[in-house]
């Protein structure tokens with residue numbers, strides 16, 4: 001392809017087979033980036049050319065039957081043998097078998113494996129190892145390895161998610177993935193020597209980045225153990241845009257279809273209106289359109305933040321790691337929740353035809369919805385963000401200045417909303433900041449009261465986790481609203497575009513308040529009158545957006561071949577497309593289906609059915 005930007009390459013491949021989930025998806029999305037980000041310069045030199053030219057095809061094998069969320073609980077072991085200078089990979093229990101990794105069952109011949117590192121009798125936690133699982137000659141499974149597919153799934157039918165286990169498989173010491181990354185002062189070519197002053201092991205064997213095992217098995221601690229989680233942060237930062245893409249495509253399909261579909265007389269004898277003129281259809285679809293724009297902007301922001309912070313990490317500055325983790329974990333959860341729920345609403349808004357594969361919507365849904373689970377189960381990710389927010393809250397209470405986007409935390413909560421009939425964007429942001437600040441404080445207060453009441457830290461955490469979840473969700477929602485408003489106010493858009501997009505942005509903010517009214521009104525921040533302003537504004541915005549609704553989805557510029565939808569076709573020829581789709585169905589290639597003779601004919605015309613059939617009937 002010649003495309004060097006991996007996100008661009010991902011979306012280019014998506015154009016070729018949208019939402020088909022390529023059998024090489026994990027090779028591109030996680031295997032290559034893991035080598036890129038987690039291997040030493042020597043290891044990259046050895047593996048990248050092979051992997052980039054498909055001489056190594058791999059996946060990211062971390063999740064096990066018994067553990068997916070709790071990485072520190074993974075049971076696969078990698079024990080260093082100083083005598084042979086090898087790691088012994090083993091799956092000691094049934095629950096330690098790797099289970100779920102994409103492209104694992106039949107496609108990959110290598111994988112990067114997350115395993116608990118043991119050396120000199122001590123455990124050093126999860127580390128990554130390069131493991132060949134199939135022969136490069138005939139693709140046969142190598143000795144000491146069991147691998148296969150996990151069977152049918154909710155979706156992802158084109159991806160051979162698999163299982164994998166090891167029976168004391170030996171791999172060379174050089175296969176532990178450890179690129180050096182956080183040394184700011186020492187130039188990279190010297191990084192290899194950072195720890196070797198201690199034992200002078202040969203450069204090509206240096207296990208770099210954040211930790212290493214010397215030939216005698218000495219383990220050198222990393223600067224931050226969570227650097228091993230770097231590939232997950234990268235994909236989480238990418239998933240936000242992917243979720244936005246799925247929701248945007250579903251909006252294109254459902255809004256274009258709603259402009260074509262006419263149903264029910266608007267008044268006795270009158271013509272059937274476009275269903276997009278029904279206010280209830282606008283109430284369900286237009287906020288999703290606004291959400292798609294908001295998540296696209298959020299996806300750009302978080303991925304750019306990932307690139308910036310990752311550059312700093314690669315220069316040894318780990319300062320922004322916690323903020324990036326909190327942002328990527330929370331937005332990954334928020335975006336996939338919003339997109340999954342939104343795509344389902346788009347499907348339902350298309351009536352019966354929405355339930356047909358011809359609509360393209362089921363395929364988008366089953367491709368986006370696992371994003372609520374993979375790369376960090378959403379609730380767990382939200383709680384990771386909440387963990388960061390609690391730290392920010394205590395720093396704010398100690399009078400410390402908070403970084404960037406979390407400065408709202410710890411603010412004075414006694415103020416009231418400035419909301420007027422006009423519904424200014426600034427008042428919307430203030431409302432979301434107030435709600436998030438209040439929920440962060442409420443969660444912190446809950447934790448404190450439980451601890452003061454004698455609960456241990458982990459009991460207080462679990463006893464507050466619903467409120468922690470609410471706080472993290474409000475934090476992510478605020479981020480998306482504020483990021484959208486900032487984009488509108490950045491004046492980088494033409495005046496006509498700003499007018500239209502301002503309405504879309506206003507709708508995103510207003511609708512979010514009305515759908516979560518309790519959280520905005522619990523402390524009297526909004527008066528009943530101000531809620532009335534918001535309700536009237538929302539209905540007015542529907543009317544305002546209606547004339548531009550189709551143009552707003554056309555603006556996403558997804559070609560018909562990417563949408564794969566009879567309902568969302570650019571030319572609007574929905575019914576002909578549906579009829580052609582039906583006619584092309586494989587079952588319609590013969591007038592009488594072969595099963596008639598075996599199953600129906602004996603029922604309908606038993607007298608003419610053969611004796612064998614009669615017998616079968618008994």
Ligand SMILES: CCCCCCCC/C=C\CCCCCCCCCCCC(=O)SCCNC(=O)CCNC(=O)[C@H](O)C(C)(C)COP(=O)(O)OP(=O)(O)OC[C@H]1O[C@@H](n2cnc3c(N)ncnc32)[C@H](O)[C@@H]1OP(=O)(O)O
Nearest residue numbers: 006007010029068069070071226229238242325374375376
């Ligand atoms: C430039 C190159 C671009 C390449 C782009 C590639 C193309 C991609 C384009 C589009 C892609 C779109 C979609 C692709 C679809 C891909 C297919 C699906 C693939 C799915 C693959 C998987 O599912 S892989 C397996 C994923 N598994 C997980 O995510 C497991 C989740 N669990 C965890 O992450 C951890 O267990 C945990 C974070 C929940 C807990 O970790 P742990 O127990 O170790 O920590 P603690 O909770 O005790 O916290 C301690 C401390 O650490 C901090 N921390 C935790 N994690 C991180 C982190 N990642 N980074 C930084 N800091 C971290 C935590 O905040 C705590 O800090 P304190 O200060 O102590 O509070």
Ligand SMILES: Cc1cc2nc3c(=O)[nH]c(=O)nc-3n(C[C@H](O)[C@H](O)[C@H](O)COP(=O)(O)OP(=O)(O)OC[C@H]3O[C@@H](n4cnc5c(N)ncnc54)[C@H](O)[C@@H]3O)c2cc1C
Nearest residue numbers: 060062063067068069100101102370373374375376377379
């Ligand atoms: C389509 C798909 C593709 C995948 N691809 C890969 C891959 O390529 N490589 C790979 O390694 N893995 C892959 N996975 C696995 C995926 O990463 C895990 O399923 C995911 O991390 C969730 O872990 P789990 O399945 O153990 O869920 P669990 O953690 O068991 O979650 C079950 C429930 O427990 C709750 N829970 C768990 N821990 C906590 C907690 N601390 N606090 C509160 N609630 C909690 C969760 O919120 C959830 O509701 C894939 C999964 C899917 C569905």
